[in-house]
Amino acid sequence: MLVPGDATDVRRVDLVRVVNSSGWGGWVTVPGETLVSVTGAAASALTALVADLPDGEMMRCFIPSYALRVHGSAGLLCEIAFCFRCHNALVIVPGRGRSRLDGFDADSPAGQDLLARFRAADGPGEATGHRPA
Template identity: 50%
Template sequence: MREVSDASYMMLPPFQDEAELIEVVRITAPLRHVNAEHLAGDDVAIWEADEAADALKLISSLPDGELSRCFLPGWGIRAHSSTDLLFQIAFCFRCNGARLWGPGVLGKLNRIHSIDSDSAPAQELLRRFRSAMPTVDKPSPPPIKGTTWRRTVRSARVGSPWRPRGGCRARRARQGRLGDRCPLGTGGGRRGGHPPRPAAAAR
């Protein structure tokens, strides 16, 4: 086994082979994970058997990188044996950091490790995290209030024979605007509605 001080890749606990199940967590409160006891967030997926083993192999191949001062992890995992929680890791792909901790993680392993977030293993791990997110259909936005009325006015202005039910005067009365002019632009007095139609010209 490589010494921690000489490691050029992400070091995992020696009991990682006991992991049978991995919970994938979308972290919702990144600020608390600098020294939090538990990995908190939304559980988005469970990896078991070969899928879990492949994920741990990928994590152990993450090369060292330049660790930034900030640590705002967005993703994490919980590794379980058949009976117990083994360890947890919170990943920040922006600051090149991965915090490893858990019941049996001791010494220099229990800390924030540096990783190269631009490396191929890191990008593949991030892709797997993102693909684990469930897809949610976004609901259609509600109709904009007044859209139907604006279409009605425009149709009347361009010569449509249809008019709002009840006429302009009745509608303005319902809205308390009886003294306003007709919004269709067809004239009308301040209080009398539309003027009388002129007599037809002699042919």
């Protein structure tokens, strides 16, 4: 499960375009700009989609183009940066110290659905760092 903590406490999810993927090993927050924010049932559905992403074989590049910021009633729950090339997701939980990399299957229906949501939020011609669909 990529989404740590209490998924029932999700209030808002921000879809984010990562602006600089270098130095990710030292990130305490994902550098990026919010493309769109979703709340209510849409936020719950998005976190459920991420929680249901199947495991995948981790590769090496990790050049994330998109991320999620998951907010609960008490503030930021976590941030997850996704690289759809190497099938890695960097999970950052505020106040928990070191972040972790998790593998996910970017080619699965759930992975492709998530990528499509990012691309739709990003607009035509804006997405970079992803392999062609």
